[in-house]
């Protein structure tokens with residue numbers, strides 16, 4: 001995965017929070033009976049320090065679960081009903097009952113995915129019904145493991161600290177940063193593999209169109225762009241017992257995505273999140 005830079009036509013930063021703040025405190029010389037002063041001094045320092053990027057073994061890392069969540073929700077949000085039936089549920093939440101007004105919580109998300117959010121769907125309940133939708137079958141749900149597994153995506157670059165309005169500071173992956181990780185799958189039909197690639201924003205080759213990822217991705221009111229990334233497929237490998245995929249990686253991706261679009265004809269929206277967000 002690459003954080004978009006000038007050569008992609010949009011320069012972006014990426015923040016995936018660790019939930020931790022880095023604090024560097026100089027020795028604070030305050031007497032013990034000045035507890036109020038001490039607390040106020042420390043809290044000022046904390047407010048000034050940055051929200052850290054997620055790290056594993058000290059390298060900036062996007063947890064596999066976040067990559068999975070990003071791809072899964074793009075697939076869920078791309079599906080619309082055909083002949084009155086929708087092929088997949090929403091794992092996390094049902095759509096809002098009404099369109100949020102501009103500025104209300106989730107309004108940008110709603111505007112971008114408006115077309116598929118029109119339809120109410122209930123989440124699959126494998127524990128009770130032992131039957132799940134296509135997307136739960138691929139990505140798993142409570143009690144069911146799924147067929148696709150995501151490694152952590154690890155970066156090897158220098159992060160940067162940037163300043164946001166209201167004194168907020170965050171540690172970010174600068175434009176052009178790359179994260180590398182493996183996605184493993186088992187027993188997927190070719191069109192399901194194509195659907196996975198479609199969920200990464202891939203269409204005509206091994207490099208995806210720009211898609212949104214991570215914290216602040218919808219914040220188009222900040223002095224920087226956030227969370228505009230591209231997925232890049234290094235290679236697709238099948239088990240040795242299967243016939244090899246023909247052609248270059250570009251051709252393989254194109255064919256598999258085409259297969260998904262054909263199999264789910266009339267059911268998949270092709271939403272350009274980055275373009276729509278630019279216009280909001």
Ligand SMILES: [Zn+2]
Nearest residue numbers: 089124133136
């Ligand atoms: Zn489901």
